[in-house]
Amino acid sequence: xxxxxxxxxxxxxxxxxxxxxxxxxxxxxxxxxxxxxxxxxxxxxxxxxxxxxxxxxxxxxxxxxxxxxxxxxxxxxxxxxxxxxxxxxxxxxxxxxxxxxxxxxxxxxxxxxxxxxxxxxxxxxxxxxxxxxxxxxxxxxxxxxxxxxxxxxxxxxxxxxxxxxxxxxxxxxxxxxxxxxxxxxxxxxxxxxxxxxxxxxxxxxxxxxxxxxxxxxxxxxxxxxxxxxxxxxxxxxxxxxxxxxxxxxxxxxxxxx
Amino acid sequence: xxxxxxxxxxxxxxxxxxxxxxxxxxxxxxxxxxxxxxxxxxxxxxxxxxxxxxxxxxxxxxxxxxxxxxxxxxxxxxxxxxxxxxxxxxxxxxxxxxxxxxxxxxxxxxxxxxxxxxxxxxxxxxxxxxxxxxxxxxxxxxxxxxxxxxxxxxxxxxxxxxxxxxxxxxxxxxxxxxxxxxxxxxxxxxxxxxxxxxxxxxxxxxxxxxxxxxxxxxxxxxxxxxxxxxxxxxxxxxxxxxxxxxxxxxxxxxxxxxxxxxxxxxxxxxxxxxxxxxxxxxxxxxxxxxxxxxxxxxxxxxxxxxxxxxxxxxxxxxxxxxxxxxxxxxxxxxxxxxxxxxxxxxxxxxxxxxxxxxxxxxxxxxxxxxxxxxxxxxxxxxxxxx
Numbered sequence: 001x002x003x004x005x006x007x008x009x010x011x012x013x014x015x016x017x018x019x020x021x022x023x024x025x026x027x028x029x030x031x032x033x034x035x036x037x038x039x040x041x042x043x044x045x046x047x048x049x050x051x052x053x054x055x056x057x058x059x060x061x062x063x064x065x066x067x068x069x070x071x072x073x074x075x076x077x078x079x080x081x082x083x084x085x086x087x088x089x090x091x092x093x094x095x096x097x098x099x100x101x102x103x104x105x106x107x108x109x110x111x112x113x114x115x116x117x118x119x120x121x122x123x124x125x126x127x128x129x130x131x132x133x134x135x136x137x138x139x140x141x142x143x144x145x146x147x148x149x150x151x152x153x154x155x156x157x158x159x160x161x162x163x164x165x166x167x168x169x170x171x172x173x174x175x176x177x178x179x180x181x182x183x184x185x186x187x188x189x190x191x192x193x194x195x196x197x198x199x200x201x202x203x204x205x206x207x208x209x210x211x212x213x214x215x216x217x218x219x220x221x222x223x224x225x226x227x228x229x230x231x232x233x234x235x236x237x238x239x240x241x242x243x244x245x246x247x248x249x250x251x252x253x254x255x256x257x
Numbered sequence: 258x259x260x261x262x263x264x265x266x267x268x269x270x271x272x273x274x275x276x277x278x279x280x281x282x283x284x285x286x287x288x289x290x291x292x293x294x295x296x297x298x299x300x301x302x303x304x305x306x307x308x309x310x311x312x313x314x315x316x317x318x319x320x321x322x323x324x325x326x327x328x329x330x331x332x333x334x335x336x337x338x339x340x341x342x343x344x345x346x347x348x349x350x351x352x353x354x355x356x357x358x359x360x361x362x363x364x365x366x367x368x369x370x371x372x373x374x375x376x377x378x379x380x381x382x383x384x385x386x387x388x389x390x391x392x393x394x395x396x397x398x399x400x401x402x403x404x405x406x407x408x409x410x411x412x413x414x415x416x417x418x419x420x421x422x423x424x425x426x427x428x429x430x431x432x433x434x435x436x437x438x439x440x441x442x443x444x445x446x447x448x449x450x451x452x453x454x455x456x457x458x459x460x461x462x463x464x465x466x467x468x469x470x471x472x473x474x475x476x477x478x479x480x481x482x483x484x485x486x487x488x489x490x491x492x493x494x495x496x497x498x499x500x501x502x503x504x505x506x507x508x509x510x511x512x513x514x515x516x517x518x519x520x521x522x523x524x525x526x527x528x529x530x531x532x533x534x535x536x537x538x539x540x541x542x543x544x545x546x547x548x549x550x551x552x553x554x555x556x557x558x559x560x561x562x563x564x565x566x567x568x569x570x571x572x573x574x575x576x577x578x579x580x581x582x583x584x585x586x587x588x589x590x591x592x593x594x595x596x597x598x599x600x601x602x603x604x605x606x607x608x609x610x611x612x613x614x615x616x617x618x619x620x621x622x623x624x625x626x627x628x629x630x631x632x633x634x635x636x637x638x639x640x641x642x643x
Contacts, residue, residue, distance in 0.1 A: 036510065059371025105371055138375045140450035143527070144441075172372040173593070174364050176286030177585050178357055179375050180397045180453070183526070190522045193510065207287070210593070218589050220364045227368035 026233040032205050033237055035245030037196045039163040042246035045126035051088065052098045053242075054123050054162070055081040056112050056153075057131030059105030060170045063227055078228045079103075083235020084129070084242075091243055100125070108136045109149035116153055120160050127242065128157040131167035131202075133184045143183045150191040164197040165242065171206035173217055198245050200238055206230070267555040267564055268548055273310040274567030278606055279303035281577035284398045285584040289595045290602035295540075297505075299497035300524050304401065305537040308459055311405065311570070312466025319416055320471055332413035339409040345575045346402040350389050353396045354382075356582050378448070388447035395446065398578065400453040407444075407456045408463045415464060423468055430464035433457055437528065451527070458529040462537070478545075487546050490539035497536050562610040569613045576612055580605040 045051040055061060063079045077083075085099035102112075102119040109132040120128065130153060136146045150166070157164045168188050169181050185203060192199040210217040215230055279294040280303045296302030315335070323331035361376040378385045378394075388394035392403040418426040436442065437457035444452045469477070480486055500521065503509040524530045554560060566573045584601045591597065 059374070060369075064367050064370070106374060134371055135374075138372070139448060140446060140453075142450050143523075147523070170369070170372065172369050173287055174360060174366075174589055175369065175372045175375055177582065178360075178397055179372060187523060189504075193518060193522075210287075217368075218593065220366060222365055222367070224367050227366065230368055 026236050032201050032208070033241045033244070035198045035241055036193075037198050037245065039127060039165070039198070039242065039245045041126040041161060041163040042242060043248055046092060046095055046246055047248075049094060050096045051092065051127070052100070052123055052125040053084065053088070053127045053129060054119060054125035055084070055099060055101045055103065055129045055131070056116065056119060057081075057101070057103045057129075057167070058107045058112070058135050060134055061101070061103045061131045061167075062105070063224060063231060078224070078231060080231040080234040080238065081129075083232045084238050085235075087236045087239035088242065091239060098123075106135055107132075108139065108141055109133070109146055109153065110141075113149050113153045113156070116156050117160075120157060120162060124160075125162050128153075128162045128164045129167060129200075129238065129242075130154075130157075130164060133181065133188055134169040134179070137169065137179050137181045137184045140180075143187055146184060147187045147191055150188065151195075154191070154195045154197060158195075164195070165200055165238075165245075166192050166197060167200045167238075168203045171203045171210060171217065173210060174220075198241060200241055202234060205234075205237065209233075266550055267560075268544070268550060268552075269310050269313060270564040270567035271555060271560055272306055272544070272563075272567070273314075273570050274563030274565070274573070276303040276306040276310070277566050277570060277573050277577055277609070278563065280307065280401075280574070281581055281605055281609065282602055284578065284581035285588070285598075285601070285605075287588060287593065287598075288584070288602060289598045298501050299494060299540075300501075300530070300536040301533045301540065304454070304526075305462060305529075305533060306540075307401065307570075307574075308404075308408075308462045309466040309537065309541070310567075312408075312463035313470040314466075315409065315412060315463075316416060316419065316467030316470040319412070320420060320467075323416055323420060328413065328417055331416070335409055335412050335416070339406050342402055342406050342409070342571060345571060346392075346399070346406065347390065349399060349402070349575055349578050350396070352579055352582060353399065354386075356586070357396075385447075391447075393445065393447040395453065398581070401574070403452070404454040404456055404459055408460055411456075411460070412463075412467075416467065419464070419467055419471055423471055423473060427464060427468045427473070430461050434461040434529075443527070453527055455528050458527070462529065462534065481542055481545050486542055490542040493535060493539045494543070497532075497539075562606075565613045565617055566609055569616045572616055573609050573613050576609055577605070580608060 042051065061079060061081060081099050081101045081103070085097055088099070089095075089097040100119075100123040102115060112130070112132060116128075132150070133146075154164050166188055168185050169179075172179070181203065189199060206215075206217065209215045209230075215226055217226075217230075219226060279296075282288060282291040283294050283296060283303065285291065291297075294303065319331050319335050322334055357376055358379060361373070361379055364373070385394055389396075392406070395403055415426060415430070418429065434457065437455065442457045443455045446452055465473075474481075500513065503513055521532060524532050526533065548555075555564070584605055587597065587601050
């Protein structure tokens with residue numbers, strides 16, 4: 001259903017600014033990356049040539065082989081936080097970019113909120129990238145409780161002067177009939193709108209990739225290659241979103257119409 | 258207050274049949290064809306239609322039984338129906354368990370390490386199956402039947418009241434709905450959370466359907482056909498459509514004034530948001546205004562397929578759930594191209610129609626004396642089967 005409309009949207013809106021250095025694979029989803037809200041702290045941090053990002057997430061923010069906790073290394077890790085650091089550093093020459101992570105599998109939004117103050121305090125980031133929603137959906141956590149946890153986390157980050165980008169669940173076709181992401185995705189969209197923070201719509205992007213055959217998300221493979229390419233693309237697109245939302249020029253929501 | 262007509266209202270069968278088709282299409286994950294279903298163009302979806310019409314037919318069938326044979330006999334029949342639905346639910350559960358056990362054994366991808374954790378409950382089937390039998394553990398898309406079971410189990414006293422004091426019964430139902438919002442009532446689920454379709458909320462639509470069947474619709478008809486009401490309904494549907502478009506075109510979201518967003522979101526399906534009820538009512542008003550009860554086309558061949566499905570709704574619903582599992586299998590294991598999705602969707606509906614037609618034929622054959630029941634035991638299913 002949605003992807004038909006998304007395709008239509010893609011045609012109608014035009015493909016915007018396709019970046020040449022991207023692998024073809026990532027480009028299909030650029031229309032989903034229009035930032036709706038600004039990231040003023042990131043703008044400031046880029047101007048000050050020193051950008052720190054904290055990625056807080058659960059199992060879908062890591063891959064086997066990359067260390068879940070601690071530093072996302074110097075762009076050598078294979079999961080998207082490390083790829084984000086690499087892409088940001090490439091696109092922001094002269095800016096010192098550091099991505100730290102607080103990633104642990106099987107955590108609900110509320111569980112992540114509990115460790116959030118300490119993690120923010122440790123890295124003092126200009127930007128919190130918060131991936132959540134999957135585990136809450138799997139455990140069928142009360143949606144009200146989920147929304148409240150999101151509210152709380154965003155408020156904590158804002159209170160210590162960090163911008164926030166939310167990342168929703170992965171599109172996982174094989175488990176689609178077992179995990180009802182619907183309500184949680186809606187809640188994230190609504191909370192993001194309410195707090196005026198950008199939402200990185202990982203679900204729709206991956207769904208589009210699946211639709212267009214960019215990646216075979218159905219494949220039953222123990223190998224890491226597809227997973228690594230997916231995370232690489234997510235890292236790049238996330239960097240695009242962050243950079244365009246931090247551009248000091250006029251906001252794109254007004255500018256493009 | 259007597260039911261106004263004993264003749265079967267084919268519109269009920271038609272729209273319940275269509276609702277069953279939409280539910281089937283929506284239940285196949287990643288189905289491009291579900292693009293056409295009403296949930297994408299407004300606030301309410303096929304669930305509202307299904308619950309309302311189920312309440313309507315339940316009152317129609319068991320209301321007459323209660324008047325003719327008394328409270329005890331009618332209650333026994335209602336509970337027997339609830340039991341049949343419970344058995345159907347357990348049957349679907351067995352199919353579901355087979356599906357996920359297969360996925361757990363055959364699928365492995367490091368990208369989805371987290372998501373595969375959803376299969377962990379297979380490690381302690383004792384607890385899971387017991388919780389499922391208690392209707393606390395409900396797999397995705399298997400929430401409607403438990404709701405239906407509960408609504409029926411609770412229906413006899415409500416029907417009794419509806420037959421005596423319909424306004425008071427409707428008021429009681431609305432009060433329960435209001436209290437649910439006030440005190441956050443719901444039924445706990447397993448492993449956590451609450452029922453996806455909150456029975457305290459959804460009972461309102463069921464009782465409203467029953468109320469309409471027992472003469473309420475007649476009382477409302479002057480309102481329903483007034484131009485002002487039809488105009489308001491159309492305006493509301495357009496508003497809902499505009500809001501729905503912002504879900505697909507994020508750029509349009511900036512046109513929604515902040516106060517409107519704050520007023521309408523989140524549109525709560527679990528607790529049957531008022532916006533959803535109004536959306537359903539608006540759809541109903543438009544339908545009643547433009548599809549008259551004696552519309553000749555209702556008896557034409559074009560509408561026969563959905564009508565026959567609507568007349569055997571429990572069987573068609575269960576089959577639809579099974580077919581949506583099967584369809585998802587085809588997508589994951591054979592092909593997920595849009596062409597396949599269209600074929601699977603149409604084939605699924607064709608199977609639903611064929612099976613419903615077969616059941617119709619069998620019932621008719623039985624009724625004419627071929628079956629174990631003597632023809633005298635003709636069921637009083639004037640409003641269709643439940």
